[in-house]
Each structure stands twice: as C-alpha cells, then as structure tokens.
Amino acid sequence: MDYAREELLACTLARLVGDAAHVAVGAASPIPATACFLLRAQHGRPRISLLQRRHGNPFTEGSRELFDLAGQGRIDVFFLGGAQIDGEANINLVGTGEYPNVEHRFPGSFGSAFMYFTARRTILFREEHSARVLVPKVDFISAPGWSPPGLWRRGGPQALLTGMALFSWQADERRFRLESVHPGVTADDVRANTGFEYDAPGQMSSTPVPTAPELKLLRGPVAQEIAANYPEFARRTWGLAA
Amino acid sequence: MDALPSNETEVLADAGAIAARIPDGAFVALPPDYSLVAMEVVRALIRREARDLRLLGVPVLGFGADLLIGAGCVAEVETSAVTLGEAGLAPRFTEAAERGTLRVIDATCPMVHSGLQAAEKGVPFLPLRGVIGSDLTRYRADWKVVDNPFAADDALIAAKAIVPEVALFHARWADARGNVWIGRRRELATIAHASKACYVTVEALREGDMLEDELLAPGVLGSVYVSAVARAPRGAWPFGVAGEYGIDDAHILEYARQAKTREGFARYLDAFVLKRAAQPA
Numbered sequence: 001m002d003y004a005r006e007e008l009l010a011c012t013l014a015r016l017v018g019d020a021a022h023v024a025v026g027a028a029s030p031i032p033a034t035a036c037f038l039l040r041a042q043h044g045r046p047r048i049s050l051l052q053r054r055h056g057n058p059f060t061e062g063s064r065e066l067f068d069l070a071g072q073g074r075i076d077v078f079f080l081g082g083a084q085i086d087g088e089a090n091i092n093l094v095g096t097g098e099y100p101n102v103e104h105r106f107p108g109s110f111g112s113a114f115m116y117f118t119a120r121r122t123i124l125f126r127e128e129h130s131a132r133v134l135v136p137k138v139d140f141i142s143a144p145g146w147s148p149p150g151l152w153r154r155g156g157p158q159a160l161l162t163g164m165a166l167f168s169w170q171a172d173e174r175r176f177r178l179e180s181v182h183p184g185v186t187a188d189d190v191r192a193n194t195g196f197e198y199d200a201p202g203q204m205s206s207t208p209v210p211t212a213p214e215l216k217l218l219r220g221p222v223a224q225e226i227a228a229n230y231p232e233f234a235r236r237t238w239g240l241a242a
Numbered sequence: 243m244d245a246l247p248s249n250e251t252e253v254l255a256d257a258g259a260i261a262a263r264i265p266d267g268a269f270v271a272l273p274p275d276y277s278l279v280a281m282e283v284v285r286a287l288i289r290r291e292a293r294d295l296r297l298l299g300v301p302v303l304g305f306g307a308d309l310l311i312g313a314g315c316v317a318e319v320e321t322s323a324v325t326l327g328e329a330g331l332a333p334r335f336t337e338a339a340e341r342g343t344l345r346v347i348d349a350t351c352p353m354v355h356s357g358l359q360a361a362e363k364g365v366p367f368l369p370l371r372g373v374i375g376s377d378l379t380r381y382r383a384d385w386k387v388v389d390n391p392f393a394a395d396d397a398l399i400a401a402k403a404i405v406p407e408v409a410l411f412h413a414r415w416a417d418a419r420g421n422v423w424i425g426r427r428r429e430l431a432t433i434a435h436a437s438k439a440c441y442v443t444v445e446a447l448r449e450g451d452m453l454e455d456e457l458l459a460p461g462v463l464g465s466v467y468v469s470a471v472a473r474a475p476r477g478a479w480p481f482g483v484a485g486e487y488g489i490d491d492a493h494i495l496e497y498a499r500q501a502k503t504r505e506g507f508a509r510y511l512d513a514f515v516l517k518r519a520a521q522p523a
Contacts (some may be wrong), residue, residue, distance in 0.1 A: 027302070027325065027327065028325065028327055030328075052276070052327075054482075054488075054489070057426065059426070060426040060428055061428045061429050061432075062273075062274075062277055062429030062430075063274075063301060063351055063355075063429070064301075064352070064355040064429050064432070067351060067352035067355065071352070071370070071371055093323070094348055095339070099377070099381075100346065100381065101342065103340070104340065105335075105336050105339035105340050105346075107302075107323040107324055107325040108302065108321060108322050108323030108325075109322055109323065109348060109349070109350045109376070109378060110301075110302065110322050110323045110350070111301070111350055111351035111352055112350065113350035113353075113372060113373045113378055114350055114352045114353075114371070114372040115372075116372070117371060117372030117373075118371055118372055140377050141375070141377040142350075142376060142377070142378065143350075144375040144376060147375055148375075150395060151375070151397060152371055152396060152397070152398075153372075154371075231328070232328045232491065233328065
C-alpha cells in the first residue's frame with residue numbers, strides 16, 4: 001500500500017512513544033502530533049498535551065503550565081528537533097557560526113534547555129538527514145544531550161529519527177546506534193549523509209512501513225484532528241481543507 | 243523609590259493612543275502569537291515610527307515582533323524564539339539577526355516565566371531545574387548557578403527577576419472598573435503583575451464589574467494591574483480571539499512569502515499597516 005513519507009515517520013514515532021502515559025507536543029510539530037493521535041486512535045492513550053491546540057487547549061496558564069508539568073515529572077515523552085544535532089545528542093536551535101555573530105540564524109532554543117532534562121524521555125526528530133544537520137559538534141548547545149554525574153537530570157534522549165533512518169541513543173557510550181534505514185535508503189547512504197560517528201550493526205534492518213490499519217486511522221480520524229491544529233500540514237499531506 | 247503607578251485604569255480612545263503611551267526605548271513584554279497579541283497597537287507603533295524598543299518574548303515572539311523589527315522599531319529582543327509557527331521562519335528577524343542589526347538575547351522558555359514570576363512575587367530570583375550545560379548560560383549574566391540550601395551537592399539555575407516597563411496584549415473585554423477578562427490566558431496576568439505598566443486593547447467595553455460574576459471572575463485580571471485599556475475591535479487580527487473570530491492562516495502565509503525580501507516587506511507594510519485598515523470584514 002502506498003504511503004506518504006510523513007506517514008512512515010509518524011508510525012515510527014508512534015512505536016518509539018510506545019506505552020507512555022503522557023506526551024507533550026511543542027510548537028510546530030505536526031508529525032509528532034500525528035504520531036500521538038495515531039496512538040490514541042489505536043489504544044486510547046497517551047494523554048496528549050498539545051501546546052498548539054486551537055480549541056479545547058489543555059492549558060489555562062499557557063506554556064508555563066507545560067514546563068511546570070515537566071518540572072514535576074508529569075511528562076513522559078517530549079520531542080525536540082535541531083537545526084544541528086551532533087553525535088553526543090547535543091542540539092542547536094539558535095544558529096550556525098560563531099555565536100553571537102551567527103551566519104544562519106534559526107528561531108531559538110524554545111524550552112529545550114529545560115525539557116531535555118525534565119521530560120522522562122526525549123525523541124529527537126529532524127526530517128532533513130544531511131551532513132549539514134547531523135554534525136560532529138554543534139556550533140551552539142541549546143540543550144546538552146547528557147550531563148555530568150552529580151548534576152540533576154531526570155531524562156534524556158531516547159532515539160533520533162530522520163527522513164532516512166532511526167538511531168537509538170546509548171546513554172552509557174554517549175553515542176548513537178543505527179537501528180534501521182527507511183525503505184529505499186542504504187546504510188551507505190546514511191553514512192555518507194551523517195557528519196558524526198555512530199555504531200552500526202553488521203546486518204541492517206529496514207524501518208517497518210505503515211500497516212493498512214495504521215493508514216486507515218491516519219487518513220481518517222487522525223487527519224481530521226491534525227487539520228484542526230496544523231491546517232497547512234494537513235493540506236499538504238492529506239489534501240484536507242481546515 | 244520609584245513613584246507608584248496610579249490605581250485607576252484609564253480608558254483611552256484607541257490603539258493609537260496606547261501606542262503613544264509606549265515611549266521609544268521601552269522594554270515591552272509581548273505574548274506569543276497564539277496568546278492575544280495586541281496587533282492593532284503593533285501597527286500603530288509602526289505608524290508612529292517607534293524606535294529602539296526592547297521586546298521581551300513571553301516566552302517567544304512571532305508575527306508582531308517580526309513586523310516591528312522589519313519596520314525598524316526594535317533595537318533588541320530577549321526571547322526563547324522568534325517564529326511564524328506553521329508559516330516558518332520570521333523573515334525580518336532572521337535577516338536582522340544575521341546582519342547584526344538586531345541584538346538578540348537568547349533565552350529558554352521556563353527561564354522567562356520564572357523571571358516574571360520572581361518579579362510578581364517581589365523576590366530577586368527564582369531557581370529552576372535543567373539549563374545548566376546549555377551554551378545559553380554563557381551569555382546570561384542574569385542567570386546564575388546556585389546551591390540548593392536544603393540539600394548538599396545540588397546545583398540549580400537562578401533566573402533573575404524580569405521587570406518589563408510595559409506589558410502589552412489584547413483581550414476580549416474590559417469593564418467599567420478597568421478589569422480585563424483574559425479567560426484561559428492566565429499567563430497574561432503574570433506579565434501584567436510583573437510589569438510597571440500594562441496596556442490592553444479589547445474587543446468590547448462592558449458595563450458593570452466582572453469580578454461580581456462568579457463565572458467570569460477566574461478569568462479576570464484585576465484593574466489594579468491595568469494602566470489603560472482601549473477598544474480595538476478585531477484588534478488581534480490576523481490572530482484570533484477565542485469565541486469571537488479565528489486565526490487568518492492565509493494572511494500569515496502570505497506575509498511569510500512577501501516578507502522574504504525587503505521590497506516585499508515594504509509592500510506589505512504599505513498595504514496592511516501604513517495605509518491603515520486593510521482588515522477583511
């Protein structure tokens with residue numbers, strides 16, 4: 001069955017979220033939101049705190065409430081991206097070049113420097129998989145991938161999903177491990193487009209493609225839910241009007 | 243000691259009158275795009291050629307800030323991000339930051355909230371978890387690592403109190419007493435509590451006292467914090483006001499497209515800001 005790349009990524013993220021009880025989705029994250037609504041359509045969980053939600057928003061104190069929830073340990077999974085992500089899972093959302101004299105300026109760090117510590121797990125997600133994004137060392141650490149012993153930290157990275165592949169995070173080695181490549185991508189493609197070192201198994205797996213039941217849910221109730229909050233994404237992915 | 247503000251809320255004629263109260267160089271706190279930006283005042287600030295504003299994003303900035311930056315009204319932003327959401331990068335912010343014509347003080351969202359909460363409590367700082375190890379801390383003299391006084395070997399990051407000169411936002415109603423109904427957007431109350439002055443445009447002015455209505459009262463910002471209000475129907479446009487009108491997504495996408503170039507931005511300003519009134523009915 002044909003599927004869109006966004007659908008493959010959403011199904012993969014849904015598997016990573018797994019049986020989490022409470023997931024928070026930050027600004028401008030339509031694919032992670034799609035993954036969470038797919039899980040809800042399948043299993044009736046997790047609770048989704050969607051900062052972007054236009055009607056029936058879960059918060060009555062804005063984003064501050066999201067951070068307070070995370071600070072208390074009430075958020076199991078959060079998603080973060082990165083204009084640059086390095087092999088130690090540091091993320092840069094600020095800019096390239098010698099800060100503050102940035103060459104390319106990105107929007108900014110948002111809540112990353114807090115959420116990466118306080119959410120129980122963070123799934124790193126960036127569609128572009130290139131040596132420009134996946135760098136040996138980020139130019140600016142918006143949020144560090146790990147912290148020295150003795151410094152309080154509840155959570156950290158779980159995995160890194162890109163448009164080409166899925167990596168797991170090995171906390172003890174502070175290193176990513178290539179878990180699977182998406183259909184049509186080879187392990188060599190991943191190596192050629194990744195700027196940092198990582199571990200890879202001898203026998204490469206392929207990322208599971210969306211199943212027919214998953215696609216039916218995605219294109220039905222999930223698409224409707226997403227269109228209400230991410231109209232532009234729903235229009236591009238499923239041809240839906242808001 | 244600074245003079246205490248008057249306890250009476252003024253009712254001003256319109257958004258332009260509020261823009262006139264915000265002096266050049268003021269440190270102005272703004273909510274994010276989804277949380278009631280006083281867009282009509284933003285447009286009035288551009289028309290009055292405001293200069294050297296310092297914008298605080300609580301905790302991020304968006305379309306309103308991008309307009310002000312592009313129009314040359316802003317010297318500095320202190321914010322956790324500047325974004326147009328689904329419409330992508332804020333083009334005038336991005337160019338100004340890359341050219342070095344705008345000073346950017348990078349933050350992370352909960353540190354902004356904590357700084358304002360410290361100010362509303364009247365304490366010098368509030369501590370927070372996380373953040374230590376981020377490069378953000380290298381550039382913030384107002385963030386300091388402190389020891390937990392109740393436990394050994396437990397470092398936290400302290401956010402210095404943030405006291406904006408002006409809190410500026412839009413709301414659905416104000417009443418005759420100067421109370422403002424912010425509804426579920428109670429984070430706006432924190433901005434108002436922390437700031438020296440608070441200016442609010444509203445969709446409508448109501449008779450009576452909303453604090454006497456038990457259902458409205460929990461969403462009310464009391465007039466003690468409100469310096470002045472002015473009526474500005476559709477004053478959040480192209481953003482929405484829940485229960486009144488929705489967000490104009492197409493307009494924001496169109497802005498993002500036009501404002502990619504300075505020429506396109508100038509045309510946008512001309513059509514939708516300087517020539518006034520270009521809101522669809």
